[in-house]
Amino acid sequence: MAFEPTCNIAGIVLGYTGKGSKTVLPAEARAKIDIRLVPDQTPGDILEKFLDHLRKHGFDDVEVRHEQGFLPSRTPVTDPYVTLARTVVTEVWGQEPVIHPGTGGAGPNYVFTGHLRVPCVVIPFAAADQANHALDESLDLRGFELGVATSAAMIRRLGAYWGLLSDGQG
Amino acid sequence: MAIFSDSHYHESGRPALILGLKGMLYLELTVRELAGDCHSMKAAALPGAAWRLVALLSMLKGEDGVVKIEKLLVNRSGTDYY
Structure with missing residues (x-):
């Protein structure tokens, strides 16, 4: 997949x-x-x-309209920012994250990895039964609260990593 | 770095990091056979857009689930992906 x-x-x-x-x-x-x-x-x-x-196959008379197109994207597992995200997520969630080198999904990551040449990490906050893109899409409260905490911790850690915040605590 | 949130964490409840996504080519295909719809008594003689579209779609993917578009699995430098 x-x-x-x-x-x-x-x-x-x-x-x-x-x-x-x-x-x-x-x-x-x-x-x-x-x-x-x-x-x-x-x-x-x-x-x-x-x-x-x-x-x-003889279908050259069929009209083909190009609706949308974008590039695939990969960030290496060995990237230091992946290690940083892994550490933060493990601290906030109390569990090691499952790391997906890629998924079946498509998205605009190539804008960051391809054009800006920076690593791109997706951290999901919704539950597996969220029914995304379907009726009654949901986000459970656990995911919402962990999402807020993860985002705050990532910003604090990046600030410390880049030396913007002297104590790393924000 | 860039961080964003999409998709879902692991089924077991464990968090996840997603490092890669696929690209996309999204197409609309239109088969036109007649100037307008007509009585199906004429199906004996006239071409049917529905059958033609079904034929087109069925040559995109085999019953084994493998995409049949030629060279889809050959990269731009001419070597197989797998």
Whole structure:
């Protein structure tokens, strides 16, 4: 899930889907797909490969609209800021964090790692049953309170690390 | 460094650090076969946009779950990822 590209059908719109029967031959059919990219893949390069695939199979008349594209991102496990975040999270939560080198999710981390060339660490505060992007998305109070404490501790620790605060206590 | 919060901590209740995310190519595909919808009695002779879209989608991924887009797993320098 974390290391391979995927191709997902996000939605299909076509034909008659109402109650009962309606004998119709639809003129048009539309689908939205998301292809998730792994390191060293770029949206432009994969779009070219996708269009080649359509051409080769006789679908070159299909209209392809590029809705969104962005790059994958990785921060090395050995980065000193990862060690710092790991220490802070362990102190605040009282448990060692599970470290994911990558997940199936996609996001704008490349703006920081690619353009600004700084490490990027995501620290999740919601529970596993949060139902993100679905109905009734939630954040439990434990996660909320630990989130506030983690953010404050990270800022204090970074301040001390950068020598902005003399005692490191804020 | 950059820090932000998204996604969820581990199912066991343990905290998590996420160091990498995937990129994205999001596309909308439109198949147009006729000027307008018509009676399905004509399906014997006229092309169906629905079937064509289904055919297109089914050649993107095999029944084994592996993406079939050619060279998707070959990187820009021409070597296989795995």
